[in-house]
Amino acid sequence: MQLLEERIRRDGIVREGNVLKVDSFLNHQIDVELLNEIGKEFLRLFGDEGVNKILTIEASGIGIACVAAQYFKVPVVFAKKAASKNISGDTYTSCVHSFTKDKYYDIMVSKDFLGEGDRVLVIDDFLAKGAALLGLTDIIKQSGAELVGAGIVIEKAFQDGGKKIRDMGIRVESLARVASMSPEGGVVFA
Amino acid sequence: MQLLEERIRRDGIVREGNVLKVDSFLNHQIDVELLNEIGKEFLRLFGDEGVNKILTIEASGIGIACVAAQYFKVPVVFAKKAASKNISGDTYTSCVHSFTKDKYYDIMVSKDFLGEGDRVLVIDDFLAKGAALLGLTDIIKQSGAELVGAGIVIEKAFQDGGKKIRDMGIRVESLARVASMSPEGGVVFA
Numbered sequence: 001m002q003l004l005e006e007r008i009r010r011d012g013i014v015r016e017g018n019v020l021k022v023d024s025f026l027n028h029q030i031d032v033e034l035l036n037e038i039g040k041e042f043l044r045l046f047g048d049e050g051v052n053k054i055l056t057i058e059a060s061g062i063g064i065a066c067v068a069a070q071y072f073k074v075p076v077v078f079a080k081k082a083a084s085k086n087i088s089g090d091t092y093t094s095c096v097h098s099f100t101k102d103k104y105y106d107i108m109v110s111k112d113f114l115g116e117g118d119r120v121l122v123i124d125d126f127l128a129k130g131a132a133l134l135g136l137t138d139i140i141k142q143s144g145a146e147l148v149g150a151g152i153v154i155e156k157a158f159q160d161g162g163k164k165i166r167d168m169g170i171r172v173e174s175l176a177r178v179a180s181m182s183p184e185g186g187v188v189f190a
Numbered sequence: 191m192q193l194l195e196e197r198i199r200r201d202g203i204v205r206e207g208n209v210l211k212v213d214s215f216l217n218h219q220i221d222v223e224l225l226n227e228i229g230k231e232f233l234r235l236f237g238d239e240g241v242n243k244i245l246t247i248e249a250s251g252i253g254i255a256c257v258a259a260q261y262f263k264v265p266v267v268f269a270k271k272a273a274s275k276n277i278s279g280d281t282y283t284s285c286v287h288s289f290t291k292d293k294y295y296d297i298m299v300s301k302d303f304l305g306e307g308d309r310v311l312v313i314d315d316f317l318a319k320g321a322a323l324l325g326l327t328d329i330i331k332q333s334g335a336e337l338v339g340a341g342i343v344i345e346k347a348f349q350d351g352g353k354k355i356r357d358m359g360i361r362v363e364s365l366a367r368v369a370s371m372s373p374e375g376g377v378v379f380a
Contacts, residue, residue: 029303030252030266032259058249062220063266066253069222076220076253082291101272113219 001041001175005189007034008154014181018128018156026153027060027125032067038175039068042123042151045173046072049148051121053077053114055140057107057132064153065123072121077114079107079136092142096135099128107135111143118145127152127174130161137170149173156181157190191231191365195379197224198344204371208318208346216343217250217315222257228365229258232313232341235363236262239338241311243267243304245330247297247322254343255313262311267304269297269326282332286325289318297325301333308335317342317364320351327360339363346371347380 013021025031051072056065057079065076082105091108098105114120122136133150140147149171155162157177166172177190203211215221241262246255247269255266272295281298288295304310312326323340330337337360345352345364348371356362367380 023300024302025265028267028270028300030256030259030268032256032266033263035256036260059252059268059270062249062252063256063268066220066222066225066256067260069220070226070257073223075215076222077218078220078249078253080218080249110213110218112214 001038003037004034004153004176007031008176008178008187012187014183014186016183018159018181020154020156020178020181020187022125022154026064030063032063035064035067038064038153039071041175042068042121042173043071046121046149046151049121050119051148053118053120053145054123055079055109055114055120055136056123057081057136060126061124064125068123068151077109079109079139081105081107092139094135094138094142097131099131107132107139109139109143114140114143114145116144118143119148120145121148122150123152124150125153126156127154127161127165127172128156128159130164133161133165133172137165137168151175154178191228193227194224194343194366197221198366198368198377202377204373204376206373208349208371210344210346210368210371210377212315212344216254220253222253225254225257228254228343229261231365232258232311232363233261236311236339236341239311240309241338243308243310243335244313245269245299245304245310245326246313247271247326251314254315258313258341267299269299269329271295271297282329284325284328284332287321289321297322297329299329299333304330304333304335306334308333309338310335311338312340313342314340315343316346317344317351317355317362318346318349320349320354323351323355323362327355327358341365344368
């Protein structure tokens with residue numbers, strides 16, 4: 001997606017340790033007009049798949065998923081990262097390793113909001129090692145819902161998450177695929 | 191807001207301990223069409239205030255803020271709840287007590303995304319004791335930005351947060367104000 005690649009080139013900042021900071025427009029400050037273009041592109045890619053629910057994970061996936069969901073005219077469900085008093089009753093859970101925060105955490109979705117008959121599109125901001133996406137895939141499987149595919153805004157294609165998940169037979173569409181990046185050379189797209 | 195009150199009456203669940211579960215449409219599964227109506231209502235209330243930025247807090251504020259921001263045609267900034275490798279450089283921080291999760295945590299906003307000249311509308315899903323809103327207010331004050339007001343989806347008007355914040359001279363507009371609630375009697379609006 002040309003517009004997105006240009007924005008990453010212009011405003012993305014590459015830091016040591018394979019960190020791509022896009023927090024001026026995607027995951028701290030959010031350019032909602034850009035999210036609209038992203039939402040339209042996801043609709044172009046997955047619009048004929050009979051999606052009836054979009055699943056994402058807190059926090060930075062939520063805005064992207066909600067804006068995209070307007071084009072699909074379906075509800076969003078976001079997986080929560082920690083137990084709280086407000087989640088009660090039965091949940092699907094899966095354990096995820098966050099490489100960014102260097103810790104393990106559980107993600108959970110209430111059984112009320114995902115189940116057989118659902119055709120689910122997963123949306124998230126980043127795909128790197130695939131930990132979050134694998135956790136969401138696991139939850140969808142537990143629920144008996146069908147995973148239509150994953151719409152990712154930025155894939156770090158030099159890491160193995162995308163290959164791992166595509167090898168499982170899951171359709172992954174990434175709007176920008178980073179082939180390599182460095183603080184000196186910036187971002188090179190695949 | 192009639193539509194919202196009806197939805198809370200129909201789908202909200204009151205639990206012991208002043209818990210109002212609205213996770214079937216607002217903060218776990220999200221009815222994006224409802225968010226659109228909420229966004230329009232916030233625009234009606236704050237549309238002539240010259241808002242150039244919407245500030246919210248992860249996680250459940252983000253979807254509401256992003257959909258509303260489309261009507262204001264401004265970016266969203268969401269305060270983050272924990273330090274991560276992806277926030278670097280200087281941040282405004284404030285300490286917040288979560289009564290729901292019964293713990294203290296820091297919220298933070300990068301200094302890059304809030305500052306003098308900004309006219310900020312805060313949007314959040316709930317106002318109860320006002321802890322999150324006070325933290326966001328503190329961050330806006332630190333930044334030198336101007337707080338235009340707070341747009342809240344559901345205010346627990348029987349708790350003291352709303353009064354406390356209005357007494358500070360801050361404009362608070364809540365789309366549904368719960369006067370009282372109980373598992374037996376359900377929700378009574380103010």
